[in-house]
Amino acid sequence: MNELWQNITSNQGLELAAAGIVLVFAVLILVSLCISVLPKLLAWAGPLLDRKDADLPDDALEAELAAVAAAMHAHLNRTGK
Amino acid sequence: MEMLLKFYETTGFASMNGQSAIMIVIGLVFLFLAIRLKYEPLLLVPIGLGMILGNIPYPADGPALGSDDVGSVFHYIYQGVKLGIYPPLIFLGIGAMTDFSSMIANPKLILLGAAAQIGIFATLIGSLFLGFEIHQAASIAIIGGADGPTAIFLSSMMAPEIMSQVAIAAYSYMSLVPIIQPPIMKLLTSPEERKIHMPPSREVSRRELIIFPIACVLITVLIVPATMPLLGMLFLGNLLKESMVTERLANTARNAMIDIVTILLGFAVGVSTHGENFLTPASLKIFFLGVGAFMLATACGVLFAKFFNLFLKEKINPLLGAAGVSAVPQSARVVQKVGQEADPQNFLLMHAMAPNVAGVIGSAIAAGVLLAVLGGAPVMEPDMDPPAPVVTEQALDTATEQP
Incomplete structure (x- = not known):
């Protein structure tokens, strides 16, 4: 023991x-x-953390711009202009 | 005829011994428990079949087949366990599937997750009392955390020679949560206490959910850096989930990745169990201490909840203390079931998730503390590994004499 x-x-x-x-x-x-x-803490710092939507990257908008650019590129290639 | 005889000598039947046969039967029992009784099937199926394959005898001068044979595929799968790679990956997946909102909504319940870890440290003393070497004692004690990956991580670092016993004990007791915990919970609480209702939790904001893993990883890892592999990955997984900007990664972590690692981890643990080092009196002691650790952890959680109630205006249901062991979500379900037996209108599940996930953090911290104070076993290159030592009473006795 x-x-x-x-x-x-x-x-x-x-x-x-x-x-x-x-x-x-x-x-x-x-x-x-x-x-x-x-x-x-979040209640106090909330206003500092809030960002306007315009400041944020918009994935949907970026995708739309890419689609428009691709369509334009294809159109210009086809028409030869 | 000579060719046939020569072939027979290469079969498993020729070199089958009693220990291998018993281990194969244990593997079959695990498969029965998993498939027929649905006890932790996701783990016990790979462990059970791994145990059978790990104990099929084969000629020593033949091709490399076993987990101890450098060059065999099982050897390389086993390295993920031996080098402590799989448990942090499992924690990543757990983090990506865990909702901490119940814990954030009611932070005082976190203390119940701490109380349940008392079982780990009480078992450490018990293991030392039974003659185990300090690193082995720490590995056995962590079974009380009821957290398989943590138990494997710590024992692979501190006492790899008993890792398979510790892992099997941890997962076995996790699957037996609905059997082990209710009698202790009922013994330590009155029917009136079991009927205590908990008020609904407050709503937790997205910002809180995002900040929580970042703040928590900083606090835990700064204080106990040894928890970094486990808690770092747990909170990374949770941040992937809660940040809402890495949904693809979170999905992979909580589905495909955790499934793959679970298969590899379970199989590697099973295949590493060999009759000669598994069927020993030391293993019996480990299983005995493991179940003791688990019962103590449950009791400590419940008793602490009762003690905590002495200081609270709004009483908590002491059954929640049993969820402090980190078997997620089994012990929370047990709390719900036992609570509803006392009062069918009592819904404790979401409240029990708070100490349950706190228990995951608590057991990882306990493992980190043990690792930090005691240090790990010497790290060796995988290709230089000697065969797993045979754990015998004599070996354990000599181990206690080492500095």
Whole structure:
């Protein structure tokens, strides 16, 4: 029995277990706090993060422009102009 | 006739021994559990058939066939497990399919995911008490996290000689969640506690969903860098999903990629189980400690929820604590089922998803802490790998004497 207990103490098993539990709780409490303040932070920073639609790349518009350019290219090739 | 006899000597029948036969039977049992009883079929089918193939005897002087034979296809598939490649890829897929909104909506439930990890560290002490070397003890303890990829990742880094036992135990107990957890949950809670209703969660904005993986990866990885392979990939997958600008990548990660990696991971784990190092008293101890870890984790989650209620005005249903083990979504489903048995109008599933996904993060952090403090096993070039050592009582005894 002593030898088995020795295996725990010589490997600092109790210290490792205690430190591990504390660290897991600490990190997850930090994550929890971060999530808790997120809505308030977003309410404050919301106007800064908002961008007008005109500032954003419009994939649909880009696709339409590419299609028009391709059609024009094909037409010009066909007519030889 | 001589030719036929010579051919017979190359067949599996000629060199079949008792250990191989038992392992093949265990593989068949896994297939039965998966196909007939539908216990974790996505994992147990590849593991079961891999176990059968890994234990078919073949002549040592023949072509390279087994996972230990450099040059065989199984050897290279197994490297994904041995080098810790598959688990982070699985985490990428999990991230791309996980909805963290229930956790973001109710951040206090994250602590239940932390409480369930107490089972891991209690089992670490138990494993040391049973004579395991510290790295092996850490690998066994992580079974309590009920997270297969994390268990494989940690044991491949810290104690590859017992990785197959740890992986089989972790996945077996994950499939037995509906059997192991309910008695503990009922034992530790009163019918009144099980009837506690939870208010509906608030709606979570898209911005919160996008910022969450970025903030969370920074917090977790800065504090415990050893979690980077697992949590980095988990939150990358989640960012692919929530950012809404990489839908194709998210789809691939949560469908095709995770399916491919699951097949390879399960098969590699199965094919690496060999009778001579699997059928040992040490394996029995590992399975015993594994189920203990799992039960302790469940109990710690439930008890912490009850303790937490002492300080809360709006009580939480203590059954949610059982979902702190990271078997997603099985343990959340068990919470829903046990809650509804007490009150058919009680719907706890979405609330239970919060500690459930927090448990995934918590068990990865626990693995990272163990890896950071204890360090991994020495890394070797794949082609220089010696055959997997045989784990015997004697080997374990000598291992404990090493510094």
